[in-house]
Amino acid sequence: MARIKDVSCLLALLASVLATQELAGKFKIIGNSGVGAMLTVQATPDTVFIIDKTQKNELQVGGHSAWATAYDLRTNTIRAMDIGTNTFCAAGVILGNGTILHAGGDLASQYPMDGINGSIDGRRRLRLLDPCDDGNCEWTDRADLEMNSPRWYPTLEVLEDGSTIIMGGSVKGAYVNPEDNPTYEYFPSRGADRNMTFLARTYPLNLYPLVWLLPDSRLFVQADYKAINFDHVNNIEQDLPDIPYSFRVYPASAANWLTPLTAENNYTHTVNFCGGVSLTKDELIGSVDGPPALDVLQVAADTSCTSLNPLDAKPVWNDFEPLPEGRIMGSAIILPDLTILILNGAHYGTAGYGDLGSASWMTAGASYAESPTLTPIIYDPKRPKGKQWSSDGLSPSTIPRMYHSTAILLSDGSVFVSGSNPNSDVVPPEDTKYGTEYRVEKFYPPYFKAARRPRPTGLPDSLSYGGDPFTIELSSDDLFGDTKNIKTIMVTYIRPGSSTHAINFAQRAIKLQWSHKMLDNGGVRLSVQQLPSPTIFAPGPALLYVVVAGIPSEGKFVMAGSGKLGKQVVRPLVLPLVDVEPSASDPGSTKPVPNPSGNPSGNSTASSSDDKSANISGRVASPATLAVVSLLTLVSLTLL
Numbered sequence: 281m282a283r284i285k286d287v288s289c290l291l292a293l294l295a296s297v298l299a300t301q302e303l304a305g306k307f308k309i310i311g312n313s314g315v316g317a318m319l320t321v322q323a324t325p326d327t328v329f330i331i332d333k334t335q336k337n338e339l340q341v342g343g344h345s346a347w348a349t350a351y352d353l354r355t356n357t358i359r360a361m362d363i364g365t366n367t368f369c370a371a372g373v374i375l376g377n378g379t380i381l382h383a384g385g386d387l388a389s390q391y392p393m394d395g396i397n398g399s400i401d402g403r404r405r406l407r408l409l410d411p412c413d414d415g416n417c418e419w420t421d422r423a424d425l426e427m428n429s430p431r432w433y434p435t436l437e438v439l440e441d442g443s444t445i446i447m448g449g450s451v452k453g454a455y456v457n458p459e460d461n462p463t464y465e466y467f468p469s470r471g472a473d474r475n476m477t478f479l480a481r482t483y484p485l486n487l488y489p490l491v492w493l494l495p496d497s498r499l500f501v502q503a504d505y506k507a508i509n510f511d512h513v514n515n516i517e518q519d520l521p522d523i524p525y526s527f528r529v530y531p532a533s534a535a536n537w538l539t540p541l542t543a544e545n546n547y548t549h550t551v552n553f554c555g556g557v558s559l560t561k562d563e564l565i566g567s568v569d570g571p572p573a574l575d576v577l578q579v580a581a582d583t584s585c586t587s588l589n590p591l592d593a594k595p596v597w598n599d600f601e602p603l604p605e606g607r608i609m610g611s612a613i614i615l616p617d618l619t620i621l622i623l624n625g626a627h628y629g630t631a632g633y634g635d636l637g638s639a640s641w642m643t644a645g646a647s648y649a650e651s652p653t654l655t656p657i658i659y660d661p662k663r664p665k666g667k668q669w670s671s672d673g674l675s676p677s678t679i680p681r682m683y684h685s686t687a688i689l690l691s692d693g694s695v696f697v698s699g700s701n702p703n704s705d706v707v708p709p710e711d712t713k714y715g716t717e718y719r720v721e722k723f724y725p726p727y728f729k730a731a732r733r734p735r736p737t738g739l740p741d742s743l744s745y746g747g748d749p750f751t752i753e754l755s756s757d758d759l760f761g762d763t764k765n766i767k768t769i770m771v772t773y774i775r776p777g778s779s780t781h782a783i784n785f786a787q788r789a790i791k792l793q794w795s796h797k798m799l800d801n802g803g804v805r806l807s808v809q810q811l812p813s814p815t816i817f818a819p820g821p822a823l824l825y826v827v828v829a830g831i832p833s834e835g836k837f838v839m840a841g842s843g844k845l846g847k848q849v850v851r852p853l854v855l856p857l858v859d860v861e862p863s864a865s866d867p868g869s870t871k872p873v874p875n876p877s878g879n880p881s882g883n884s885t886a887s888s889s890d891d892k893s894a895n896i897s898g899r900v901a902s903p904a905t906l907a908v909v910s911l912l913t914l915v916s917l918t919l920l
């Protein structure tokens with residue numbers, strides 16, 4: 281800041297900070313998506329890419345209605361993007377090299393569209409985008425880049441080499457799966473489709489199977505009431521117990537997430553499901569391409585929450601605190617402070633929509649859901665039982681976010697909320713109960729109350745698998761002037777994923793361990809661990825946050841791994857040296873301890889260090905740290 285010639289500018293800045301503080305716990309309408317926001321994905325700091333289905337949006341591109349836009353978060357303006365094929369109910373991920381992949385779709389729209397020629401069948405299409413913030417990137421959508429087979433509602437998950445598996449889907453669209461495609465393939469291709477018995481066994485409630493990569497390279501897969509661990513390389517399915525109470529996949533669309541991975545939880549992969557619908561497929565489904573068999577608008581959404589550690593020796597579903605209000609189509613968002621935000625969705629019914637009047641009970645327009653759940657809720661397992669889910673201090677939205685809504689975490693720690701269109705084409709909100717919603721909101725989690733956010737310096741551009749820790753610094757102001765806040769620091773690394781149909785594909789979070797060293801200026805230097813392994817956090821860009829006293833910094837997109845597809849280099853993980861005091865002779869040293877070969881006995885970690893435990897001289901890791909180091913070394917060596 282040069283001269284204070286512009287006092288009004290400073291005042292404006294101050295006013296905007298205060299205004300943002302006012303927004304904590306609230307939604308604010310920030311702009312317009314131009315097309316229905318059926319899928320949203322962000323991989324660069326300032327732009328969210330939005331994809332709709334082919335429908336008659338007023339926004340034009342290339343002589344026809346647009347069905348994709350780039351939303352500029354700096355200006356809250358959109359740029360129409362041209363996509364050649366029908367993107368209806370496809371899926372997206374960010375590959376290990378940072379390119380966004382969008383796969384699948386449906387037949388050409390049944391609604392003739394002006395300016396569109398011939399076939400725009402998108403069912404086999406693979407669309408790529410190298411994301412940008414300068415307005416100079418476009419989707420490639422070419423007939424020579426296609427999947428083996430048609431996939432409407434496929435699931436994508438990023439694998440440890442940064443490629444993606446593409447699983448399941450239907451040959452064409454309907455309410456549930458009218459014509460199964462119980463196979464999987466990869467991008468980049470690894471050859472022909474492979475059969476997947478699990479998908480055949482869970483037909484027709486197998487659209488968008490819920491999938492997470494596990495540390496042993498297998499995939500947890502959930503559909504209907506069933507679940508497996510899937511060795512996709514050798515095509516071997518290990519049955520897990522059925523999921524209780526409710527089915528969770530589309531069209532029940534329960535909120536779902538992987539527990540943030542931390543050293544304290546031993547990076548145990550825990551899958552979580554909240555809400556859904558307590559109906560069996562026979563109760564729900566009339567015919568696979570007709571409306572539901574019963575008046576789903578009267579069927580209350582489930583409140584149950586259940587979780588599973590798929591790699592436990594004897595996996596069992598563990599209930600945890602139920603939702604205070606039932607919810608279908610809730611989007612679960614892992615926030616920078618590792619609490620879980622759920623928003624969007626409804627109290628009754630299911631995902632999907634039908635032709636108007638195709639069932640006598642259809643009283644919510646074409647929507648198969650009714651009564652929007654407008655109030656967000658946050659899960660924090662550190663709170664006392666009975667209060668782990670809480671909407672305290674959170675205000676409701678004014679905008680129903682029904683079927684085809686989306687939510688993703690942004691780098692500033694707010695959540696981009698958009699979409700809602702339980703209609704086969706554009707229907708203005710004044711013409712039906714739940715019309716096509718173009719308004720975009722940001723939801724500001726409670727940490728926006730902070731007058732100042734930490735501004736760490738020295739954040740890296742990439743994280744490696746194993747190897748030496750990296751160093752970042754926080755100022756005294758970043759510690760809010762109180763060194764006691766050091767012990768509250770969390771370094772979190774979050775892939776927000778790509779949001780569609782209440783799923784954030786490839787969303788996951790890891791907490792990185794650190795040690796600290798006080799600086800003469802009252803700030804602190806942190807030595808932070810690298811990633812344990814590419815199965816625990818697959819390659820590709822993700823947001824790095826530093827959280828102090830519950831207040832996150834602005835996230836930075838940092839590449840996990842080499843930035844290239846392919847086998848990643850994995851070195852032994854060197855944990856940060858347990859904290860040392862600053863010393864005049866050796867000011868900046870945060871030299872890591874070499875990997876010890878101690879015997880793991882499992883307990884606390886370096887990140888719980890406080891001022892007392894910090895005062896370990898001689899650079900010898902504490903027994904607990906030794907335990908963690910060797911545990912991690914063990915994990916990374918055994919897995920790869």
Ligand SMILES: *[C@@H]1O[C@H](CO)[C@@H](O)[C@H](O)[C@H]1NC(C)=O
Pocket residue numbers: 375377378379408410468845
């Ligand atoms: C990422 O990999 C895909 C598949 O090989 C390729 O099509 C794309 O161009 C790559 N992106 C970059 C930025 O190299």
Ligand SMILES: *[C@@H]1O[C@H](CO)[C@@H](O)[C@H](O)[C@H]1NC(C)=O
Pocket residue numbers: 342343395396397
């Ligand atoms: C439609 O097809 C005709 C004939 O192939 C071609 O001349 C025209 O440019 C096409 N229009 C669009 C919008 O693709």
Ligand SMILES: *[C@@H]1O[C@H](CO)[C@@H](O)[C@H](O)[C@H]1NC(C)=O
Pocket residue numbers: 475
């Ligand atoms: C895959 O399934 C199809 C249909 O059931 C069957 O015809 C085909 O032989 C199977 N392929 C393999 C490799 O098992």
Ligand SMILES: *[C@@H]1O[C@H](CO)[C@@H](O)[C@H](O)[C@H]1NC(C)=O
Pocket residue numbers: 546882915
């Ligand atoms: C931590 O994980 C490893 C590898 O998955 C496992 O062998 C070990 O028993 C776990 N330890 C604890 C304390 O959960």
Ligand SMILES: *[C@@H]1O[C@H](CO)[C@@H](O)[C@H](O)[C@H]1NC(C)=O
Pocket residue numbers: 881882883884
């Ligand atoms: C781990 O630490 C906690 C509290 O610091 C303590 O209660 C617990 O007994 C310890 N567990 C082991 C296995 O040392």
Ligand SMILES: *[C@@H]1O[C@H](CO)[C@@H](O)[C@H](O)[C@H]1NC(C)=O
Pocket residue numbers: 861891892895
């Ligand atoms: C750290 O230990 C040294 C040597 O035992 C002592 O002089 C110093 O006061 C300690 N510092 C803290 C913060 O406990």
Ligand SMILES: [Cu+2]
Pocket residue numbers: 368369684781
């Ligand atoms: Cu859909």
